[in-house]
Amino acid sequence: MMMRLMQTVYRMASGRRAKKIGNRGAGIVMVIVAIALVSVLTSVLASIALLNMQMKSTERKSKENFYDAETALDQIHVGLEGLISLAIQDAYTTAMQQYKMVDSTTGLAVTEAERLATFRSSYMNKLIEAVSESAITGDDAHYLIGNEHDVDADASTNTYIYNITTGLYEHGILSLLTKEYAGYVHDGFLKVSCNVPSGTDSIVRTTNGVLLKGISIEYTGKDGNNQGYFTKISTDILMNHPDISFSESTVLPNVYDYAFVAQKGINIGYKSGISLTGNAYSGEEGIVIGNGYEYTGTGTNGITSIGANTNGLAGLQVNAATEKSSGSAGAKSYLVTGGEIQVPALSSVLLDCDTVWAQNLSVTGSQTPNVVGGVMQYGTVLEGSNKTAFYIADDLEISKHNVSATIEGSYFGYGNGGVDSSNPDESSSIIVNGANTNLDFNMTNGSLLLAGTSFIDGRTITGTLDPLEGIDEADTRGTARMGASLSVKTDQIVFLAPTDSLKVGDRDATINPMTKSEYNTWLATPNHFDINTVSRVTNKTLASYDSNVTVTPIFRQVTTNSGNEILVYIYLKFSNDQAAADYARDYMANAGNRFNSYLKAYNNQIKLSHTSQTQIYSAGNVLTYQYVSGSSDENNGKYVLQADNTYIGHLASNKQSYLRNLIVGFDSSYKGLCYKLTTNLSGLNAGETGTGRNAYNNIINESAVKGVDVPTTGKTYSTTYNYEEGGVSKSMPAVAFVINNEGGAPVEVGSLASNTENRKINLVIATGDVFVRGNYEGLIFSGGTISVYNSLYTGADSDPDTWAQVTANRGLITKLLEMEIDADNTLIGKYFINGTAYVNKGKVENYSTYVDLDSLITYRNWTKG
Numbered sequence: 001m002m003m004r005l006m007q008t009v010y011r012m013a014s015g016r017r018a019k020k021i022g023n024r025g026a027g028i029v030m031v032i033v034a035i036a037l038v039s040v041l042t043s044v045l046a047s048i049a050l051l052n053m054q055m056k057s058t059e060r061k062s063k064e065n066f067y068d069a070e071t072a073l074d075q076i077h078v079g080l081e082g083l084i085s086l087a088i089q090d091a092y093t094t095a096m097q098q099y100k101m102v103d104s105t106t107g108l109a110v111t112e113a114e115r116l117a118t119f120r121s122s123y124m125n126k127l128i129e130a131v132s133e134s135a136i137t138g139d140d141a142h143y144l145i146g147n148e149h150d151v152d153a154d155a156s157t158n159t160y161i162y163n164i165t166t167g168l169y170e171h172g173i174l175s176l177l178t179k180e181y182a183g184y185v186h187d188g189f190l191k192v193s194c195n196v197p198s199g200t201d202s203i204v205r206t207t208n209g210v211l212l213k214g215i216s217i218e219y220t221g222k223d224g225n226n227q228g229y230f231t232k233i234s235t236d237i238l239m240n241h242p243d244i245s246f247s248e249s250t251v252l253p254n255v256y257d258y259a260f261v262a263q264k265g266i267n268i269g270y271k272s273g274i275s276l277t278g279n280a281y282s283g284e285e286g287i288v289i290g291n292g293y294e295y296t297g298t299g300t301n302g303i304t305s306i307g308a309n310t311n312g313l314a315g316l317q318v319n320a321a322t323e324k325s326s327g328s329a330g331a332k333s334y335l336v337t338g339g340e341i342q343v344p345a346l347s348s349v350l351l352d353c354d355t356v357w358a359q360n361l362s363v364t365g366s367q368t369p370n371v372v373g374g375v376m377q378y379g380t381v382l383e384g385s386n387k388t389a390f391y392i393a394d395d396l397e398i399s400k401h402n403v404s405a406t407i408e409g410s411y412f413g414y415g416n417g418g419v420d421s422s423n424p425d426e427s428s429s430i431i432v433n434g435a436n437t438n439l440d441f442n443m444t445n446g447s448l449l450l451a452g453t454s455f456i457d458g459r460t461i462t463g464t465l466d467p468l469e470g471i472d473e474a475d476t477r478g479t480a481r482m483g484a485s486l487s488v489k490t491d492q493i494v495f496l497a498p499t500d501s502l503k504v505g506d507r508d509a510t511i512n513p514m515t516k517s518e519y520n521t522w523l524a525t526p527n528h529f530d531i532n533t534v535s536r537v538t539n540k541t542l543a544s545y546d547s548n549v550t551v552t553p554i555f556r557q558v559t560t561n562s563g564n565e566i567l568v569y570i571y572l573k574f575s576n577d578q579a580a581a582d583y584a585r586d587y588m589a590n591a592g593n594r595f596n597s598y599l600k601a602y603n604n605q606i607k608l609s610h611t612s613q614t615q616i617y618s619a620g621n622v623l624t625y626q627y628v629s630g631s632s633d634e635n636n637g638k639y640v641l642q643a644d645n646t647y648i649g650h651l652a653s654n655k656q657s658y659l660r661n662l663i664v665g666f667d668s669s670y671k672g673l674c675y676k677l678t679t680n681l682s683g684l685n686a687g688e689t690g691t692g693r694n695a696y697n698n699i700i701n702e703s704a705v706k707g708v709d710v711p712t713t714g715k716t717y718s719t720t721y722n723y724e725e726g727g728v729s730k731s732m733p734a735v736a737f738v739i740n741n742e743g744g745a746p747v748e749v750g751s752l753a754s755n756t757e758n759r760k761i762n763l764v765i766a767t768g769d770v771f772v773r774g775n776y777e778g779l780i781f782s783g784g785t786i787s788v789y790n791s792l793y794t795g796a797d798s799d800p801d802t803w804a805q806v807t808a809n810r811g812l813i814t815k816l817l818e819m820e821i822d823a824d825n826t827l828i829g830k831y832f833i834n835g836t837a838y839v840n841k842g843k844v845e846n847y848s849t850y851v852d853l854d855s856l857i858t859y860r861n862w863t864k865g
Helices: 002-023 026-096 112-131 489-495 516-524 577-591 593-600 653-676 702-706 756-760 810-817
Strands: 148-150 188-194 203-205 209-222 225-240 258-262 265-268 273-277 279-282 286-289 291-295 303-308 315-318 334-337 340-343 348-351 355-358 360-364 380-384 389-392 396-399 403-407 410-413 430-433 438-442 447-450 455-457 479-481 484-488 550-560 563-573 605-609 615-618 621-625 639-641 715-725 728-739 747-749 761-766 770-773 779-782 785-789 804-807 844-846 849-851 857-864
Touching: 026 112, 026 188, 026 209, 026 225, 026 857, 112 203, 112 209, 258 265, 258 273, 258 785, 258 804, 265 279, 279 286, 286 291, 286 315, 286 334, 291 785, 334 653, 340 348, 340 355, 355 653, 360 380, 360 389, 360 403, 389 653, 396 403, 430 489, 447 653, 484 489, 489 563, 489 577, 516 563, 577 621, 615 621, 715 810, 728 747, 728 756, 728 810, 747 756, 747 761, 756 761, 761 810, 770 779, 770 804, 779 785, 785 804
Parallel strands: 258 279, 258 779, 265 286, 265 785, 273 315, 273 804, 279 334, 286 340, 315 348, 334 355, 340 360, 348 380, 355 389, 360 396, 380 403, 389 410, 396 430, 403 438, 410 447, 430 484, 438 605, 447 615, 484 621, 728 761, 747 770, 761 779, 770 785
Antiparallel strands: 148 188, 188 209, 203 209, 209 225, 225 857, 265 291, 291 303, 455 479, 550 563, 605 621, 621 639, 715 728, 844 849
């Protein structure tokens, strides 16, 4: 029993122990397990979150780096659009100047397909030159595209050759990146390069356009800004040919780049000056320096008309196009007038525009030489830069003394009035009629074309002459062709008929010119003009030069001790330019120093500096004279003639045909610009080229302007123009003013206008005159004249920076032309003929059509690495 009791007790004890051991700490274990599990889960979640954040940060930085690289590609894209726009304009002008031309080799007419081929070739040449490190020299040339740049705004940290923030890189693709590029992206290193196999062209002509191959854009972050991140974009860029037609029925003129469009003329006031950045057009009254209006503070608007001044004391400077004036610093700039450009004494004209189109160019010096300290000074100055091409329908005339004219670019005097015209008004030449004159054609890569010759023009004689018995009054004012395309006043002695060819009774004449009585005796002699006598000067007969040569009398009234007397000059009248030129060459060669001394008395220097690349063509002789005091070089003290191969008459027939048709092309372009500011004359309709039509009335809807609600005070329309300058967003009021003031007082605008509200006007459409005081930015259409006077000019040698600054603003004018002016959504374009066409909505106009530039650029083989 005791044993059983002990067993019972043992079992009880063992049971309690077992129960106690099995339950103790289980909760703790569970808690620990739970905590551990939660910790693990937390750690996993934290790791996942951290990894996710790291992945997002990596993705963000990678995208930022990619966007930094893509921004460079976007800027290059936009830059290429600008290059394409310029290439289109340049190529279109080149093709249209060949309108109705013939091929210089075959002499056959240029077809529409050939003209299109010319356009495409010129377009590709312009693009290849623009994106290359240097000018194109061949189709197989390989060009460097770019280099590596540090785009850190702090130039001091730049360890590379070029810094994008300073814009030092001037050529190739990288030049398309704006100076503000660094402000758009993070700090880093940008490398734009061309990766093509050795010996492979990076710039290729294709049937579709110009292909830039292997363009590589690499961007690496630095200095904590995506440091170490790297993006590479590789692509080929194709700049396609635009779809251009040369037979459009309508033409949209490019008014956006103009500052002045005047139906009558442009006048620059006495003691005033204008520095023009933008294109300008004036009608048949031309561009006159030192003329027009003056601000006196009295009269209507304080403006007084001063008329013409013989001493202009005024200046004109026309600058190259800028991004503001034309949307691109490389755009062509035009100065066009349907009349004459008149530069009076003591005035200056400085030209850096691309083209000057005028009927005539007249430069007048002072009547008496200007001597300072014993040295003669030039008072009147004409300068054309090496980029400026002159297209002159008639002559460059330099009259009186102290004139300096320098032309470094090209000069095309294309007027010849048809083959061997006898009309002086249609025969282009250069005439120097003044002492102390410096005429310098300092051309290196330009061209000189003088398609006509100078004339002795009796029609310019003023006053009433006493006609001789049997002589028609009209004959006393005749003309005589001279054999020189570039001549000075004393050239006239060459074409005085030699006395041994003039028969008076049974003897030769003793003198030419003759008195009135001597002329009567000569005229009464049978066979009084003998072309078969051997000349004592040329040692040849006149008939050997021209079997149809005649003479013409020109009468001049002179004052002698015994009173007024008429002298009769008998001039040779050759039937063609070449005969006159050949005769003049022989005369000068045989006359020697005697003739040279006559010329030296009138001229200081006529200099023609040219290279093998310079093209010179003339219808007659081209005299040059280079005088160096004390020089032993005989040619520096003599007039000399250009070589025979410069004369049109000595060229092969197909080359002559080429030049004559080139002249037709120039004439066509000039007329198109005068009619509607376009070189595409063939695109104008009959109504636009009729009598009295010009750029003003072919663009402005005069009936709409004359119908403004308040015709005496005009209507004002305002909007806001938002733009970017130097990477900073800006805005300014944009104001248009429309007025019917024909026959009334001129509208006064500009920074010095007496009416302060008129100082804000950026677009003027007026049927009458417009008067500009001080600086002006925008565009003026005038149905009368535009006169500029700023009261700041102090003399002929004043700095043009002090002159009135007149600037075209393409963006501003585009905004105004798209402005809605009433609740019916009417555009200000209602004042323009076909005005709705000026709303270009981001597309740029190209003469006769709109071209979507963005669509011309396509990417091929685009990859991201």
